[in-house]
Amino acid sequence: xxxxxxxxxxxxTFPDEREPALKNIKLNINEGEFIAITGGAAAGKxxxxxxxxxxxPKFYPCTLDGTVKVADQDVxxxxxxQMADYLGYMMQEPQNQMVNRRVTDELAFGVANLNxxxxxxxxxxxxxxxxxxxxxxxxxxxxxxxxxxxxxxxxGSILAMKTPILxxxxxxAELDPKTSSELYxxxxxxxxxKKVTTLVVMDKSGAVLKDxxxxxxxxxxxxxxxxxxxxxxxxxxxxxxxxxxxPFMVDERSDVIKLSGASHRYKGGITGCQPLxxxxxxxxxxxxxxxxxxxxxxxxxxxxxxxxxxSGAVELFGTAVTKKNVGELRRRIGxxxxxxxxxxxxxxxxDEISFVLKNKNSSKDRNKKLSxxxxxxxxxxxxxxxxxxxxxxxxxxxxxxxxxxxLALGSVVINxxxxxxxxEPTSGLNGAQSQVVMEKLARLSAQGVTxxxxxxxxxxxxxxANRIVVMHNHQLALEFKAEKMDDYLKDLVRLxxxxxxxx
Numbered sequence: 001x002x003x004x005x006x007x008x009x010x011x012x013t014f015p016d017e018r019e020p021a022l023k024n025i026k027l028n029i030n031e032g033e034f035i036a037i038t039g040g041a042a043a044g045k046x047x048x049x050x051x052x053x054x055x056x057p058k059f060y061p062c063t064l065d066g067t068v069k070v071a072d073q074d075v076x077x078x079x080x081x082q083m084a085d086y087l088g089y090m091m092q093e094p095q096n097q098m099v100n101r102r103v104t105d106e107l108a109f110g111v112a113n114l115n116x117x118x119x120x121x122x123x124x125x126x127x128x129x130x131x132x133x134x135x136x137x138x139x140x141x142x143x144x145x146x147x148x149x150x151x152x153x154x155x156g157s158i159l160a161m162k163t164p165i166l167x168x169x170x171x172x173a174e175l176d177p178k179t180s181s182e183l184y185x186x187x188x189x190x191x192x193x194k195k196v197t198t199l200v201v202m203d204k205s206g207a208v209l210k211d212x213x214x215x216x217x218x219x220x221x222x223x224x225x226x227x228x229x230x231x232x233x234x235x236x237x238x239x240x241x242x243x244x245x246x247p248f249m250v251d252e253r254s255d256v257i258k259l260s261g262a263s264h265r266y267k268g269g270i271t272g273c274q275p276l277x278x279x280x281x282x283x284x285x286x287x288x289x290x291x292x293x294x295x296x297x298x299x300x301x302x303x304x305x306x307x308x309x310x311s312g313a314v315e316l317f318g319t320a321v322t323k324k325n326v327g328e329l330r331r332r333i334g335x336x337x338x339x340x341x342x343x344x345x346x347x348x349x350x351d352e353i354s355f356v357l358k359n360k361n362s363s364k365d366r367n368k369k370l371s372x373x374x375x376x377x378x379x380x381x382x383x384x385x386x387x388x389x390x391x392x393x394x395x396x397x398x399x400x401x402x403x404x405x406x407l408a409l410g411s412v413v414i415n416x417x418x419x420x421x422x423x424e425p426t427s428g429l430n431g432a433q434s435q436v437v438m439e440k441l442a443r444l445s446a447q448g449v450t451x452x453x454x455x456x457x458x459x460x461x462x463x464x465a466n467r468i469v470v471m472h473n474h475q476l477a478l479e480f481k482a483e484k485m486d487d488y489l490k491d492l493v494r495l496x497x498x499x500x501x502x503x
Contacts (some may be wrong), residue, residue, distance in 0.1 A: 001030035004165065004197050005052060009066035012051055012221075014298050014398070021047045021062070022221045032195040034211055036202045036229075039218035040430055041387075041402035045201045046092060048218070049167045051356075052199075053089050054080055070165070083108065087165035088158035092173070092201075092401045092428060093339060094150040098142045103153050105133065106142055110161045128156040131186060133179070137293065142319070144266055147174040147338040147424065148292025148456075155183070159190075165189075165197045173203045173427045174338065176291045176456050177498050184208055204431040209233065240276070246446035248466045254282040254318070254448045256419050257303055261312030264298050272298030273477040275312055285442070285451040287461035287482065290471035291496060296454045297338065299471070300421050303452070305333050317418070326487065334417035338424045338454075340401070340408040349399070350392035352407055356415045378414060385440065386410040387433075401428040407435055419450045438464050458485070458498070470495060 005028065012022040022044050029035055037045050050056035054075035070086050078086075088110075091097045100106040107125045116124075129135050132152045137145065145153065151174045158166070166187070172180035188211030190196045202208045209215070215232035217225040227235065257280035264272035269412050273295035281284055290296050301307045302314055305326040314321045316329045337343050346352040357375050370378070383389040386406040391399070396407055405428050412420060420441065426434035434457075442464050444471045445451050455461050461468050462485045470478035472495045480488050492498045 001032070003028035004031040004071055005029035005199075006067075006069040007048075007052075009017050009051065009064065009068065011065045011135050012056060012062055013049065013065075014060075014062045015160055017398075020221055020315050022051060024222050025066075027216075027226060028225060029197060029340065031197055032191070034191045034198045034200075034213050035216055036200055036208045036212040036214075036431065037216045037218065038202050039224070040222075041406070042400045043218040044221040044317065045218055046400065049089065049169055049199070049201070049223075052167060053087065054078065055085055055089075055266055079463065084113075084163070087167055088161050088163040089167045090155055090158050090169055090171055091440045092169045094147070094154040094174075095339065097154045098150065101141055101143070103138050103140050103142060103145070106153055107138075107157050107160060109159050114161070124160045124162075128160045129317075129396065131159075132183075134155050138281065140270065141268075144268075146293050146297055147427075148176065148179070151175060153291070163196075165199075169201045170203050170428060171200065172205070172207070174292070174424060174456070175460060176289075177205075178496050179292060180205070180207060180456075184211060187211065191244070204426070204429065237243070246442050248285060249283040249446060250466065251282040251448075251450040255315065256282050257279050257318060257452065258315040259299075259302065259312065261313070262302055262309040262314050263311045263316065264302055264307050265310045266307075271295075271474050272307070273302070273471075274473075276302075276476055278469070278476060280450060280452060282450055283445065283448045284467060285453070285465045286443040286469060287453045287455055287465035288469050288471060289455060289458060289461055289497060290477075294471040295474035296471050297423055298474075300335075300423055300452070300454060304421060305330060315361060332418045334412035334415060334420040336408055336412055336420070336422040336425045338427065340404040343408055343411070344396045344404060347395055348393050349383070349388055349396060349407060350379060353382055353395055353410050353414060357412065360415075382410045382414045383415070387436065402433050405429055406433065406437070409440070413440065413444065417449065419452070420444065421452045423454045424456065425453070426455070426460065434460065461485075470497070472496075 007025050007027050009025040011020040011023050013020045039045050047056060050060060051068055056062050060078045098106050100109055104125060107128060108121055111121050129138055131334060134152050138148060155171055172183055183208050187198055191198050200208050209229050212229050215227055215229055259276045259278040261275040261277060263275040263355050266272050273389055276299060288296050302309055321329060332354055344352055346355055357370060386409055396404055409425060426437050438460060441451050454466060462482050465482040468482050469476055477495055479489055
């Protein structure tokens with residue numbers, strides 16, 4: 001086979017970093033191969049894709065010692081804008097890649113720059129909307145999309161370009177299981193029939209392995225293994241999964257959350273969620289699952305007070321949420337956003353972790369104040385918990401997506417919240433990192449903290465939650481005990497969450 005990507009990287013180093021982000025990488029990707037890329041946080045997976053696109057060092061400031069060739073061309077000699085002739089690239093954070101206000105304009109943007117006819121542009125856009133099933137929100141504003149919807153739109157705009165190479169950084173991290181399966185099936189078909197060379201940074205589900213030829217395992221910025229799929233599964237496929245051994249501490253007498261006919265409509269009449277009747281008891285660990293755009297994130301925003309109910313009422317801790325008391329009620333809640341960058345704003349890891357403690361010390365309530373020694377101890381304990389100890393002075397945007405997710409978790413748990421609302425907290429994390437996050441939530445739950453989790457990982461929901469609710473068409477469609485999930489597989493198929501009863 002003929003190599004289409006050739007890498008000979010001695011070192012790729014960012015300013016002020018002691019260790020290279022990539023080092024000692026020498027490998028070839030053959031034309032028409034389907035490669036899955038895996039590894040822990042900060043292993044170098046995303047940086048490797050940046051190097052192939054030549055965004056590093058042309059856009060991201062760094063020094064590259066070595067060469068990267070695509071289709072026999074040294075990428076250092078190709079203007080960055082012309083790399084779109086060779087490859088399509090999807091970032092980990094889809095919102096960072098959208099440039100248009102309307103979905104259809106975003107889908108057409110890339111192909112419109114290829115000097116194609118209007119009929120061909122329209123044909124390609126319609127073809128992509130059919131495949132991804134996004135006609136229902138094709139006229140919507142891109143800033144009104146859910147995380148999963150945004151991921152579909154960005155992916156669609158790339159697939160419409162029909163490039164010979166695809167570089168996809170966790171393209172299904174925010175997609176529901178059924179859509180994820182459909183996507184990988186389509187990528188596999190493109191690879192087999194059109195010989196599209198495909199490199200995918202895989203998420204923790206590992207579903208991409210059904211279509212991959214080889215797996216590139218990265219660790220500390222270099223290649224640890226590069227194996228055929230069968231050998232990879234034999235070597236790495238028996239990693240022990242965490243099982244929750246901890247009890248649930250549910251107090252059925254105490255409502256932490258109560259929605260009474262609460263609904264929300266966004267500007268332009270877009271339905272966020274239909275009237276919801278929903279309650280969460282103290283110590284509950286409830287997982288919310290559902291298709292992308294089914295209303296899960298809107299329900300969380302209603303509970304947090306980030307949007308007002310268009311009808312009905314919201315109660316927290318037995319108190320009706322009003323404009324006057326929402327700030328005080330929020331202090332008892334920890335909210336983990338779907339995208340960690342929506343809640344990270346400090347200039348160092350330590351500042352981000354300690355921000356809430358500084359706020360406490362500025363409070364008039366002396367009981368909430370901590371001594372400097374107590375603050376430092378709590379900061380170090382939290383950093384150790386999330387695995388970021390030793391990175392205190394690093395700027396958060398220099399962290400990987402997975403590390404930023406862990407940082408966001410740390411900034412929440414350090415405040416000892418009574419209720420944690422977590423919107424896809426393991427998105428962008430590998431299996432081991434996801435276990436760290438979920439184990440921490442489980443331990444907090446065993447101490448009586450109430451957890452409301454939105455997730456696309458059904459196995460995660462079954463293993464850690466005591467109750468599962470399913471949203472469909474912007475309303476609550478199903479509720480059952482997590483341990484009984486196998487009894488509801490037909491219902492999950494009917495609600496288009498999974499295919500054929502398998503997840």
